[in-house]
Amino acid sequence: xxxxxxxxxxxxxxxxxxxxxxxxxxxxxxxxxxxxxxxxxxxxxxxxxxxxxxxxxxxxxxxxxxxxxxxxxxxxxxxxxxxxxxxxxxxxxxxxxxxxxxxxxxxxxxxxxxxxxxxxxxxxxxxxxxxxxxxxxxxxxxxxxxxxxxxxxxxxxxxxxxxxxxxxxxxxxxxxxxxxxxxxxxxxxxxxxxxxxxxxxxxxxxxxxxxxxxxxxxxxxxxxxxxxxxxxxxxxxxxxxxxxxxxxxxxxxxxxxxxxxxxxxxxxxxxxxxxxxxxxxxxxxxxxxxxxxxxxxxxxxxxxxxxxxxxxxxxxxxxxxxxxxxxxxxxxxxxxxxxxxxxxxxxxxxxxxxxxxxxxxxxxxxxxxxxxxxxxxxxx
Numbered sequence: 001x002x003x004x005x006x007x008x009x010x011x012x013x014x015x016x017x018x019x020x021x022x023x024x025x026x027x028x029x030x031x032x033x034x035x036x037x038x039x040x041x042x043x044x045x046x047x048x049x050x051x052x053x054x055x056x057x058x059x060x061x062x063x064x065x066x067x068x069x070x071x072x073x074x075x076x077x078x079x080x081x082x083x084x085x086x087x088x089x090x091x092x093x094x095x096x097x098x099x100x101x102x103x104x105x106x107x108x109x110x111x112x113x114x115x116x117x118x119x120x121x122x123x124x125x126x127x128x129x130x131x132x133x134x135x136x137x138x139x140x141x142x143x144x145x146x147x148x149x150x151x152x153x154x155x156x157x158x159x160x161x162x163x164x165x166x167x168x169x170x171x172x173x174x175x176x177x178x179x180x181x182x183x184x185x186x187x188x189x190x191x192x193x194x195x196x197x198x199x200x201x202x203x204x205x206x207x208x209x210x211x212x213x214x215x216x217x218x219x220x221x222x223x224x225x226x227x228x229x230x231x232x233x234x235x236x237x238x239x240x241x242x243x244x245x246x247x248x249x250x251x252x253x254x255x256x257x258x259x260x261x262x263x264x265x266x267x268x269x270x271x272x273x274x275x276x277x278x279x280x281x282x283x284x285x286x287x288x289x290x291x292x293x294x295x296x297x298x299x300x301x302x303x304x305x306x307x308x309x310x311x312x313x314x315x316x317x318x319x320x321x322x323x324x325x326x327x328x329x330x331x332x333x334x335x336x337x338x339x340x341x342x343x344x345x346x347x348x349x350x351x352x353x354x355x356x357x358x359x360x361x362x363x364x365x366x367x368x369x370x371x372x373x374x375x376x377x378x379x380x
Contacts, residue, residue: 001273002032005057005264009037010207012113012230013059013262016298020283030275033057040205044153045339048265049073056270059262062100062331063338065108070336074265076106080277089284094303095326101263103334109263110284114301116329117149117161117257118227118322119244122213125220130244134162134189137223137247141193144220147201148193149209150353153339155346157258157332158224162186164330165249165256177345177370180363185249187352187359193223194353214238223247226260229299232318243318245325259329261301333374341373 005021007013014037021033036055038046048064052073060068068074077086086107090098097111121130126144131137140146149158159178166182173179178186198218201209206226213219214231215238227243234240246257264280266272282288289302294311305311306319306326332338345366352362 001026001030001271001275003034003056003270003276004054005033005035005059006051006055007035007037007059008040008043008262010040010228010230011297012228012299013037013043016293016296017059017283019296020279020288020292024279029279030273031279033279040207041152043262045343052265052267053269056267056276058265058267059112060109060265061260061262062109063334063342065101065103066333066335066338068108068265069104073268074108075268075270075272076108077110078106080266080272081281085281092286092303093301094306094323095329096259096331097261097301100259100261100331100334109265110280111261111301112264112283113262113299114306114326115227115260115262115299116246116322116326117157117224117260118246118325119221119223120210120213120225120227120231121221121242121244122217122219122239123242124239125217130221130242131223131247132245133251133253134165134223134247134249137221138189138192140221141196145196145198145218146193147197147209147219147222148190149204149206149222149225150194150197150346150350151203151205151209153342153346154206154225155349155353156342157346159183159186159190159345159349160330160332161224161246161256161258162189162249163256164258165247165254168249168254177366178363180360183363183366184359187362190349191353191356210241214241224257227299227318227322229294229315229318230297232316233314240316242316242321244321254328255325257325257329259326259331261299335373335375337373337375341369344369344373 017035048068049071051058093111097114101109163178163186210231231241246255289300290305293300306323312320
């Protein structure tokens, strides 16, 4: 049986999957598999139903899950795997990696890859240790070039992460996008940092921002950007980036961050065979996650890989330095219009920060967008 999969066009997204697929043969494994790629922007925003109509396996982000369930284009894991297997994957995966794909009482993707927003720094451009709080990041921005990640959906994601740090364990009100007081406090942090962000970094997605940081000297620190292990070691003469936990609102507080990572969804167009399920099981196994995936530029989801001495030694302690942030990461809404909401809120934030829109007006506009996009009853 031959299958087609779609992932995203960064080494972290495709090299391990393609290398694993290259080992498969029909005679020995009962299947062959080709992985195509699309851009980060396509991964973040392309309609999931369209992708599932063309591919058997789709690498997706968890906010697409509600949209996929509404379209009926993914197969729930509970119909394919034993409950004990799913429970084990959840326990073994770092942070809410598997839980983020649970919606309407079922799981819709396997947590292949784990990531969240963390701090990224060029230590050779800093005069002190990495800041531990947002107050520290603001103080640093007065004497060193500090950039916010605001391109595409990342304005909304940065905002939600700062709110998560400010709110800590405060219960979320499902009728509000954010609490007004914590939203205003987050904007108090974002406004000066946005105004000080170097022009060369304003329109860069996380990959492009990290690429710039390792090759140029105009950004010393980004306090919140999705972590990519690939930039934690020097490559082709470029400088390594030091990654650390996201800032807290107060010393010792929650490291506010919004979960990223990727999952493998199985589309309803796929002819599912035991051989396909065995290959997916292998990708989730301890040996694949601790050895094969890191060796092929991937970023595993198993907690055992994040604490592995050899894996950390190879990648500048990226995993050990950021695991605490990932364990406590905020999971985004997954209702059917969550992607549209994320897009609209990001545009509102970029314009509001650029033009100095009063915080109350900006928060009101985001709340109006939330009311329009959120179903009256939904798992958030």
